[in-house]
Amino acid sequence: MARPRRVPPEALQPYLIDLPHPRSPRWRELRRTPVKLDWPALFGNDRPVHVEVGFGKGMFLINASRARPDLNFLGIELERKYVLLTAARLAKQPCPNVRLACTDARWLLKECVAPESVAALHIYFPDPWWKQRHQKRKLFTAEFAEQCARVLAPGGVLHFVTDVEAYFDETCAMVVERGLARQSEETPAAEFLTNFERKYRQQGRPIFRARFVKASVGIGRGS
Ligand SMILES: C[S@@+](CC[C@H](N)C(=O)[O-])C[C@H]1O[C@@H](n2cnc3c(N)ncnc32)[C@H](O)[C@@H]1O
Numbered sequence: 001m002a003r004p005r006r007v008p009p010e011a012l013q014p015y016l017i018d019l020p021h022p023r024s025p026r027w028r029e030l031r032r033t034p035v036k037l038d039w040p041a042l043f044g045n046d047r048p049v050h051v052e053v054g055f056g057k058g059m060f061l062i063n064a065s066r067a068r069p070d071l072n073f074l075g076i077e078l079e080r081k082y083v084l085l086t087a088a089r090l091a092k093q094p095c096p097n098v099r100l101a102c103t104d105a106r107w108l109l110k111e112c113v114a115p116e117s118v119a120a121l122h123i124y125f126p127d128p129w130w131k132q133r134h135q136k137r138k139l140f141t142a143e144f145a146e147q148c149a150r151v152l153a154p155g156g157v158l159h160f161v162t163d164v165e166a167y168f169d170e171t172c173a174m175v176v177e178r179g180l181a182r183q184s185e186e187t188p189a190a191e192f193l194t195n196f197e198r199k200y201r202q203q204g205r206p207i208f209r210a211r212f213v214k215a216s217v218g219i220g221r222g223s
Contacts, residue, residue, distance in 0.1 A: 012087040014096075017042070019103045019112070021080070034111035042099055043072040048119035051076065051151075053105040054126055054139065058086030060194045064122075065090075065098045067191070071119070073098045076105040106139065109147040118151045121158045125196040128164045140171045149178035155216035159185065161209040163200050168208035180212035 017037075020030035040046045048071050055061045055075040065073040075098065077083050083102040090098055101108055126139040148158050158180060162168050176182055187209070193201070200207060 007088040007091050011091040012084065015087040015090050015098060015100050016083070017074075017099050017101045019101050019108065021102055022078075022104050022107070031107060031111070034107075036114065037074075037112045039072065039117060042074075043097065045072070047072050047097070048153075049074060049117065050120040050122060051109075051113075051118050052122040052124070053109075054078070054123065055086065055100075055194075056082055056125075057195045058082065058089060059198070060122065060124060060192060061086065061098065062089055062095070063191045065095050066093075069097055071097065074101060075099070076101045076103065076108055078102070078104055106141075106144055106147070109144070109151055113147075113151045115150050116153045116156075119153055119156050121148055121152065121156075123148075123159065124161045124194045125163065125200075126167070128162075128167050140167070140174065142174055142177075145171070145174040145178050148175065149180055149214065152180075152214040154214055156214045158212040158214075159209075160212070161185075161194075161197065161207060163196075163205045163207055165206070165208060168210070172210055172212075175212045180214050183211050183213060185209040185211040 019035065020027055024030070039049050043049070050064070050071055051074045052061050053076050055077050058075065061073055061075045065071075075086065077086070077100065080102050083100050087100055123139070127137070129135060129138045152158065158175060160168075160171060160175070162171070172182060197207060
């Protein structure tokens with residue numbers, strides 16, 4: 001997928017965070033010296049931060065960030081072509097509350113995000129990686145669930161949606177084991193559905209969704 005030609009590269013820069021990528025030749029070295037993300041420095045304000053992991057073509061990220069200028073959004077996506085596509089869409093109608101990270105979210109959450117600093121995590125349709133030899137690419141593992149629980153602020157929310165029932169059951173169990181409380185999740189308005197959810201709904205596939213809340217010591221903000 002080529003970047004739309006009409007958007008000059010410099011217009012994408014405000015959205016992109018410079019981070020190492022697992023396919024970069026210096027990944028082994030750079031992953032050991034992670035940048036600690038400082039939300040107020042990154043966004044220029046101290047509004048609550050929502051993180052979307054694996055945003056794909058960016059439909060949810062773009063629509064949610066436009067609808068909620070009172071929140072900041074970090075999107076993390078492994079595939080550069082999707083990061084550039086989303087940055088180009090954002091640049092066409094400037095959206096100052098979004099930043100994009102092109103890297104492995106498992107590494108970023110663990111190494112670059114401060115504990116209890118995220119108001120909400122959005123994880124929609126992670127690849128199921130059915131084959132045994134691809135299992136190491138799977139996003140939701142016990143370690144990842146641990147990181148989700150660690151980075152969420154008290155009262156913070158993890159939104160999780162998949163079309164794969166076994167993945168759903170396994171993930172729900174892992175997340176609840178880390179102390180987050182499961183609640184039922186309403187289907188959002190059409191504009192807040194991801195590309196995959198739109199496609200799967202048209203195909204009549206079952207969709208499994210849950211929200212998990214981290215126990216609140218005070219009152220959670222903006223999740
Ligand atoms: C099945 S797609 C779903 C895309 C989008 N969430 C949606 O619902 O339309 C999964 C996305 O997660 C990305 N992804 C997979 N593993 C990732 C990882 N470890 N870190 C960041 N992104 C990842 C893939 O590149 C892909 O774009």
